[in-house]
Amino acid sequence: MKRARGTSEADRLDAGELSNLRLEQARMLKQRVLGSCLIVEFIIAYTAVIMAVVSSPAIAAGWFAAGTAMVIVAYLYGRFAARDGINRRNYAKFLKGHRVVSALTGLVWGGYAIFQLDYSSEFTIFLGCLTVCSITLGGVFPSSAYRATYIALATTAIPPLGFYIAVTAPGALRLVGVGLLVYYLFAMFISARVEIDTRETLAARNARMLNERIVGQNRLYLEASEEKTRFLAATSHDLSQPLQSQGFFIRALRDHLDRPDQIDLLDRVEEAWRAQKDLLQGIVDVSRIDSGAIVPRIVTVDLASECARLAEEFPLDPGKAKLADVHFAPVVVETDPLLVARILRNLLSNARQYTPADGRISFTVASEGDHALVSVADTGPGIAEEDRERIFAEYVRLEGGTRETQGLGLGLSIVRRLCQLLEIDLALDSAPGRGTRFELRLPISAPAAAAPASSATARSDFTGTPLVVLVDDDAAVVEAMATVLSGWKCKLITAHSSVEALELIALTPDIPALLLIDKRLGPGDDGAVLIEAIREECNEQIPAILMSGNLGKLAGFDEDEGLVYLNKPVEPEDLRIAMRDLLQAHAGGVARGSENAE
Structure with missing residues (x-):
């Protein structure tokens, strides 16, 4: 069976949209109750005056009393129903009651129009038509917020009078009844258009209000972001100065120590310093990368020399996993050595944090065709498949680290950002119980013979005394x-x-x-x-x-x-x-x- 071409309004709107529309319509009806009642009361008074002149004062008084009584009922209902305001819990009940009041109003208007008819006076026919047409035209304004209310009013007022005249009126006067029925159909068509316009008006108003809220929220977020930036700027500058001096004092002190216990103690001091520095630098780096403040400085880099230098920053510690497999093939790449060093430090630090003391960490450089492969692998707990993407998010730290695991969970987030900045391919291979391997893939730029100074040369004194x-x-x-x-x-x-x-x-x-x-x-x-x-x-x-x-x-x-x-x-x-x-x-x-x- 084919579905009818006409679809109901409920079919065109999903449940959420329809609920929001009805809620707004109920609120509009409640807000407009006084204005609509005043308009209707004016129509009642106007038609009552005409009745007093054309028919009799008694009929006019009866009409005024009946009509005014329904106005009072409509006002009291709109004023005191849902006294705490229209909300999602009561809007449907309010609309249902409003339909009932509107239907009763239509019956009173249509019934009294029939009651005052006198076919010997054609003016009473005109007055009856004027009465029901006035209430339906006047009712379109307040009831346009909710078409079902208008239908209840018009259906109980116009068709009864139209059919009554079409059946009982003598001669050509019956055509007046037919005209009323045509008018009723026309009113139904117009009310459908009014409902669509009302819905579009409400949607536009809601969109405007939503946009204003979004603008307001964005303003708050912008202010919060600016405050955060100012805080980070002050924190970065004020904390970087003492950390800068501490790092160079530690480096200077290392050249004056020769006893193993002294060197071991300094290693621990340097480790604590580096933890503080990395915490600060992690927060700062995320902000600087996202703001575009970090611009790569691409130079020719001897990757083996740089990696060898980084490996020396992670000395043997009995309480931590050791670099057990270290091999660096001589390859040269075009990249930013400082940013690459930052990437590899984060990966090595991450491997040490999540690998038990009896575990192993490998750090290798190999060549594969026209690419250099830098690998950092560990024998730690591994990473579940559902966590492989999550670990690159900010402030994410997985369970399973060592007791000394520190940081804010920014290391791998910075790694991914820097790899994207340098256009380095980053690959992750891991599974629970099998450890984790991170691999960087960089294009080789020249034969190894063209590399700059080796690691030993790089760490020696500068030529002359600059x-x-x-x-x-x-x-x-x-x-x-x-x-x-x-x-x-x-x-x-x-x-x-x-x-x-x-x-x-x-x-x-x-x-x-x-x-x-x-x-x-x-x-x-x-x-x-x-x-x-x-x-x-x-x-x-x-x-x-x-x-x-x-x-x-x-x-x-x-x-x-x-x-x-x-x-x-x-x-x-x-x-x-x-x-x-x-x-x-x-x-x-x-x-x-x-x-x-x-």
Whole structure:
């Protein structure tokens, strides 16, 4: 059996939409009750005056009393039904009662129109038609909120009068009854259109209100985000300074220790320092990556050397899993060494946290065709299939870590973000009870023979004794970094402000080889401006490293071949790499310039 082409309104709307529509219609009916009652009462008074003139004062008085009584009933119902307001629990009951009141009103109007008919006076026929047409036309306005109410009113008022006249009226007057029935059908059609318009009006109003709420919520979220950013910015800068000095003091102290127990104690101190640094850096890195503040600096990287250096950061600890399988094939890639180091540190730290003390961790580099494969694998508890995607979300930590497991659950989230930033393929292979393997896939850029210095060379002193300008407004940071830089055989000019730095450089006959400048040097003192001032003073494009604990991308700052940005707290070895690369690149550029001049 084919379904009828016409569909009910309930068919066109799902249950939720229909419920919302009826709720709004009930509220509109309750809100409009006084206005609609006043309009109807005016019609009653107007027709009563006509009846008093045409028929008799008694008929007019009866009509006025009956009509007014129904107006009072309608008002009292609308006013006192659902006294606590229309809600989802009572709107259906309210609408049902409103239909009953409307039907009774229609019966009174239609019945009295029939009662006052006198075919000997054609004016009474006109008055009867005027009465029912007035109530239905007047009722369209207040009842347009709910079509079922209008149908109840019109059906009990118009058809009875129309059929009565069509059947009982003499001669051509019967056509008046037929006309009333045609008018009734027309009114039903119009009421259907009114219902559609009402629904669209309510939908537009609700959409506007929803949009206003969304805008308001977005404003609150934006304010909360700005407050969080300001808090993170203050936290990042204020905490990065002491962590920066601590890290360099630890690095300097290591060169003065020779007893195993002292070195072991320092390892534990450094581990605690690194835990604090990683907590801060994890929060900051997520914000900086998402804001676009981290811009990769792509250079040629000896991947084996970098991985060997990272492996040395995880010394043997009897209470933790050890790096049992370490093998690095000599491959060269084009990437950002600092960001790759951040990725691998997070993966190695994650493996150590989730692998028992008697477990094993492997850290390898291999070549496969034109790609380098960096693998970090462990014999830990593994990761269930349903958790493989969840572990890359922020603030997620799975059960099964060691008792010393620390952190906020940001490490793998940062790993994925940085891999996407560097366009590195990241693969995960894990299952409960089989451990976990993370694999990075990077394109090989050149034969291994073209690689820069090996790991041993990278960790040795710089060529000669480069003159380094170190400027930071924190005295502890300057002292700590100066101690380490002196151990690296660097000559130093240290200062705490731009004015002091420029004065000292003016008194120095040699041109600095490298600038190490903090971004914030005090009120109105900008490290980036100082770099340009020093270069202008020396009339040379001196390579520079700009350091900062600030969040976000620095306004007006663009990294180039001679300028690198490092976010505090900086690892001493990361600083060494950046210094080495800048000095080598600058030396190579000078050599090429000399050859071209010749």
